[in-house]
Amino acid sequence: MSAKEYIVSKILNNNVILAVDYKTRQELILIGKGIGFGKKEGRKVNIHIKDVEKSFIAYDEKTKKEYLQLINQLDSNVMGVSEEIIAMAEKQLGQLSSHIHIALTDHIGFAIDRIKMGLEINNPFLYEIRALYPEEYKAGLLAAEVIKGRLNVTISESEVGFIALHFHSARQNKRVTETMKDTRLLKEIIDMxxxxxxxxxxxxxxxYTRLINHLRVTLNRLDEKKYIENPLLSNIKEQFKESYRISQKIGEYIEEKKHINITEDELGYLALHIERIKETSKIISRRVTELYQA
Known part of the structure; x- marks a missing residue:
């Protein structure tokens, strides 16, 4: 079969349409170069399979109402660009949660409105996002290119970081607020x-990258109730007393925030990272002193 019949529900832009499969009556997003050009909403059309680069259901029944509300509220071009971005991200990152079609689209629409009004917002977790989610951040940079090319709007690095958070949340099937909360906690630990x-x-x-990734992996393990042994624990407690004391303080803080138990084995590994930072800082400080004294 070289072509399929669809009813065009909504033309989002020249490359993206919302359509109903004429046979199965399933609502789909269809993406393909020029696929929306010359089409009329409400009409039955034949679309060649080779012209459809990607087709998918943008929502489940639970989120269908929210998605259709977005279609009525947002500019069609923004909807279309968002769907192109999500399709591109799935090529790089794999399957994403269906809720991203609502969450990211809504975010991009709101971000573009803010930028047009001259209201830029700062992303306090930008460096953490880049270190923790490098693949998602790369996808965010490509999203920025698509937004610039299609809508002639330049988004900041802060916005790229927020888009990366949406990608990561969709990969983990979490809400963005959960991902933001974890990222904030990691930043607070580093500040401590x-x-x-x-x-x-x-x-x-x-x-910095090593430390924040160690903390992320540790929190993931604890969330999943996976525990590891630390054969060096007694030596760490004896030799690196200050670093272990700091790791205990951090452990108490994590327990307070996430209501999870931090084992001494995990605290021992964290103490090793803290000790490395302490010793590296001493070396750098000594070199700076020697430089000024020379």
């Missing part, structure tokens, strides 16, 4: 370490 050690960790440094 910096205060306790009286150091400043460069967020572009490999040490």
């Amino acid at each position: 370490i910096q205060r306790e050690l009286s150091v400043s960790i460069d967020n572009r440094d490999l040490m």
